[in-house]
Amino acid sequence: MIFVLLFVVVCFLAYSNGANDNFKGVATLFGSGTTNYSRAINWATLTTFLGSVTAIFLASSLVKNFSGKGLVPDALIQTPEFAVSIALGAGITVFLATKIGMPISTTHSLVGGLFGSGIVAVGSAFNFSLLGSTFIMPLILSPLMATVASMVAYLLFRRLRVFFGVNKQMCICIGQEYVPIVNNLNKVNPVADSITSYKSINIDKEQNCIERYQGAFLGLNAQKLLDVAHFLSAGVVSFARGLNDTPKLVGLLIVINSLSIEWGMVALAFAMAIGGLLNAKKVGETVSKKITPMNHGQGFTANLITGLLVTTASIHGLPVSTTHVSVGSIFGIGSVTKKSDIKVIRNIVLSWILTLPIAALISAIVFSLLSYVF
Template sequence: MILILLFLAACFLAYTNGANDNFKGVATLFGSGTTNYKKAIAWATVTTFAGSIAAIFLAGTLVKNFSGKGLVPDNLIQAPEFAISIALGAAITVFIATKIGMPISTTHSLVGALFGSGVVAVGTSFNFAKLGGTFLMPLIVSPLMAAVVSLLVYLLFKKVRKAMGVTKQTCICVGSEKVPVVATATKNEFIEIGTDAKQTVHVMNEKDCIETYKGNFHGINSQKLLDGAHFLSAGIVSFARGLNDTPKIVGLLIVINALDVEWGMIAVAIAMAVGGLLNAKKVGELMSKKITPMNSGQGFTANLVTGLLVTTASIHGMPVSTTHVSVGSIFGIGTVTKKADLKVVRNILLSWLLTLPIAAVCSAIIYWLFLLF
């Protein structure tokens, strides 16, 4: 019965994680008007699920870190009550945040829950040094790094685009160009003028392409190319989130051999997908529309930076928050454009500050109740 309760607690945590986090990877697609909400959440669901499955092979270090190993004595890790307290404490925190529409970090919630149950269980024997170095430092540094990197990358992209003269109407055109041909024959004293067709590639405005190829050409303009890159970058962010978050939840299951890693990853992936499909809209709208207005280029830059940072952190076992990195990247763009809503950003930062203590208190109370009964 206790193992079933642990499995259900982990699935509840995965569900709330999906509800609060799944849309974050595609928020800029929706916010920039590149696509609608349904298509955005569908793309997020598919790519997040893929990242969760990839975590089986790429994110073993995170599973170990979030089992609590090294923070508390090994005999406590083997107690299912400890893992249940962590899962429920974090899940309740994320559930409340989702209901009020605040994009908080499941990673931060798990760290708080680990701290709350750990202190109740072992008191001063809790490894505070590892908590700070392995968990808290990446959570603090990552959003600042994301904001700075996205600001610099966007300014670089903008400068390169202007230097190359690329606009929304710029098109890469491939087709049979009509080239004038002049043939002369001195003996018969006549001149023949005609045209020949040659396969060519040009970068020019779409209007010029129509004239050059007499309307018959294959081409893709810069806006369509950017939208494609934007979708790809959103997929990278969602994939990275699945890769980074799934092992953290599975770590609560495998330490007591409740479930094999592979089956744990699959169960968590399914619960996350369901949570995102059913309850992601409120948080998604805040991320997409309320931090800062953005266009496709700005959204692409924010997603690219987020995806690269989170993927790198996952492979190296660093427990960064996709939420913190994503919000930091979007805020970096808002800083450049000077359109960021500072009141919304302030409220998000406040919710981040409250996440750890709320999760710690919830987890500590649940573990204390287990000890009583």
């Protein structure tokens, strides 16, 4: 019974992870107007799933890390109650954040779950030094690195754009506008009598203006080349997220001896995909639209930096947060353009600060209850 509960709870965590995280890889595609929401989430779902499957071959060290190995005694790791409490603490925390549209870190939630259950289980025997060096430091440093890297990359790309003679081009609508003429005699139910037209110039909000690139790069149309590169970079970010996050979740299933790691990853990959397809929009709006307005080039730069950092971390077994890296990269762009919404950033950072203690508290309560029942 406890093993069935463990599998269900970890799948719930994977579902919540997909709902909160899946769209972050393609947020700049949607935010910059490169594509619509539906196409963006479908691209994210496909590439994230491929990353999850690839994790079977490349990310075994992360499976070991998030099983709790080294943080608590090995005997505790073999108990399903410990894994259930971690997964449920993290899953509830991520699910609640998703409902209010806050992009938090599943990695951070898992660390909180490990900490809460571990403290209740072993007290001072918990390995605090390993927690700091292996988990906490990468989570703190990754958004700072992403912010600086995206700022530097964007300034460099902007210089290259100018050097190759690729210029920004704004569009403004000038032409016939057709409007109905309403019969004002009927005050209760006015009816349009006819249609008239006149020449007009439409001026809209800044974020609704279309900014494109005019010129060529190495003989190729700059705008088309950028759009293709942007889609590829978004795919890289989503692929890297699946590669980095799936092993963290499947590490909680290793106590189920009858379930192989490979099949565990496949099951969680499907759960993540479903969560993203059904519940990603609110968090997606926050990351893509509310942190800072972006054009095509800025979105591409943020995605490129995020993909490079998260993929590198996955290969080296560092449990960085795709959320922290992605938000840091987008904020870096906004810092250069001076268009970041500081209030939104402040709320996101506050949610990050609260993630670990909330997950730790829920996990500690669940572990205490399970220890009493079982």
